[in-house]
Amino acid sequence: MELLDPIIALVVLLAVAVVGVGAALLTRGRGRRTLPPAPPTAPGHLPGVGDDAEVPRDSPTRTVDVVELPDTVTDEPVVLEPALDRPEPAAGRLVRLRERLARSNSALGKGLLALLSRDTLDEGTWEEVEDTLLLADIGVDPATEIVDSLRERVRVLGTREPERLREMLREELIRVVDPGMDRSLKVERHGERPAVVLVVGVNGTGKTTTVGKLARVLVAQDKDVVLGAADTFRAAAADQLQTWGDRVGVPTVRSDRDGADPAAVAFDAVKTGIEMEADVVLVDTAGRLQNKAGLMDELGKVKRVVEKHGPVDEVLLVLDATTGQNGMQQARVFSEVVHVTGIVLTKLDGTAKGGIVVAVQRALGVPVKLIGLGEGVDDLAPFEVEAFVDAIVS
Numbered sequence: 001m002e003l004l005d006p007i008i009a010l011v012v013l014l015a016v017a018v019v020g021v022g023a024a025l026l027t028r029g030r031g032r033r034t035l036p037p038a039p040p041t042a043p044g045h046l047p048g049v050g051d052d053a054e055v056p057r058d059s060p061t062r063t064v065d066v067v068e069l070p071d072t073v074t075d076e077p078v079v080l081e082p083a084l085d086r087p088e089p090a091a092g093r094l095v096r097l098r099e100r101l102a103r104s105n106s107a108l109g110k111g112l113l114a115l116l117s118r119d120t121l122d123e124g125t126w127e128e129v130e131d132t133l134l135l136a137d138i139g140v141d142p143a144t145e146i147v148d149s150l151r152e153r154v155r156v157l158g159t160r161e162p163e164r165l166r167e168m169l170r171e172e173l174i175r176v177v178d179p180g181m182d183r184s185l186k187v188e189r190h191g192e193r194p195a196v197v198l199v200v201g202v203n204g205t206g207k208t209t210t211v212g213k214l215a216r217v218l219v220a221q222d223k224d225v226v227l228g229a230a231d232t233f234r235a236a237a238a239d240q241l242q243t244w245g246d247r248v249g250v251p252t253v254r255s256d257r258d259g260a261d262p263a264a265v266a267f268d269a270v271k272t273g274i275e276m277e278a279d280v281v282l283v284d285t286a287g288r289l290q291n292k293a294g295l296m297d298e299l300g301k302v303k304r305v306v307e308k309h310g311p312v313d314e315v316l317l318v319l320d321a322t323t324g325q326n327g328m329q330q331a332r333v334f335s336e337v338v339h340v341t342g343i344v345l346t347k348l349d350g351t352a353k354g355g356i357v358v359a360v361q362r363a364l365g366v367p368v369k370l371i372g373l374g375e376g377v378d379d380l381a382p383f384e385v386e387a388f389v390d391a392i393v394s
């Protein structure tokens with residue numbers, strides 16, 4: 001028994017040693033275990049939280065929808081029409097644009113009122129009143145008339161109250177601007193024919209712009225309009241006019257050839273207007289200096305040729321208000337050649353010479369029918385006497 005004890009102890013010791021070495025080997029092997037290969041990813045992909053997770057069981061499952069197909073498939077491309085402008089109605093525009101007129105002409109009204117409010121209204125002051133009116137291009141006769149009348153009224157009434165003086169000045173200005181003139185545009189279709197409007201004037205006064213703006217005024221009144229680009233002299237004029245027309249869906253009759261006969265283009269435009277049963281045909285003509293006899297003859301021919309379709313309803317002379325007395329000379333010559341029926345005074349937003357309205361009406365006996373008060377597309381207003389005078393004296 002004494003011999004067996006050391007043997008048992010040795011066996012136990014060996015067994016413990018074997019178990020220890022095995023456990024150590026097992027632990028080291030686990031530390032080097034390789035991970036399964038990562039799923040392929042897009043370049044630059046960074047793993048996110050839960051990438052390895054399973055799809056949750058309650059995720060919505062994809063279904064297949066049945067979509068009805070059209071019976072026939074057309075190859076025609078869908079053409080999207082460009083949206084057309086909606087021009088502003090012309091009525092009341094002068095009220096909207098009054099600020100422009102007032103800005104350029106208020107010095108006239110303020111100057112006159114300051115003179116009339118002086119302590120003594122002597123001869124020298126009345127002369128200053130007259131000079132102020134002349135500086136605004138109102139013309140000699142109308143200026144004298146205004147001064148004479150005011151002088152008499154101030155003497156008889158014996159009043160110097162500013163509000164009363166302003167009212168008297170307003171009344172005198174309205175009288176010389178002449179509210180009795182017929183300023184309506186003759187743009188009503190008659191019988192089988194559209195109304196025809198010819199737009200004339202010297203270079204750069206704003207004819208093409210005016211035709212474009214006028215087309216918008218007429219479209220706002222639900223009229224069918226045709227434009228005629230009889231300015232065949234300036235290459236870009238027809239493009240410019242067509243752009244105006246395109247914006248409001250109005251067709252433009254033009255020649256493909258620079259320097260084509262303007263009378264032929266004008267004739268074709270009216271012919272197209274008749275065929276299309278339009279209400280109005282607006283014919284733009286080339287700018288021409290009133291002292292170039294050949295060009296003025298050409299204008300006379302344009303009108304005569306157009307009149308083969310019937311009488312022209314309006315001949316609008318476009319005058320640049322900033323050109324003063326030169327404009328008066330233009331007005332006289334144009335009127336002799338084509339019998340002007342109405343005046344369009346443009347660029348009144350940039351001049352203190354609003355008095356030209358009076359002067360030109362007196363010289364021609366023809367009313368100002370429209371005024372241009374800016375470069376915006378709807379900055380053309382029907383001329384309203386009271387609104388015009390109010391903008392000056394307010």
Ligand SMILES: Nc1nc2c(ncn2[C@@H]2O[C@H](COP(=O)(O)OP(=O)(O)OP(=O)(O)O)[C@@H](O)[C@H]2O)c(=O)[nH]1
Binds near residue numbers: 234287347
């Ligand atoms: N400030 C201002 N500018 C205007 C007005 N009317 C026209 N214009 C400008 O005047 C310039 C000349 O206008 P157009 O319409 O090309 O003149 P046009 O008479 O047709 O010119 P031509 O064909 O060369 O004879 C343009 O820059 C217009 O924008 C207006 O009432 N006020």
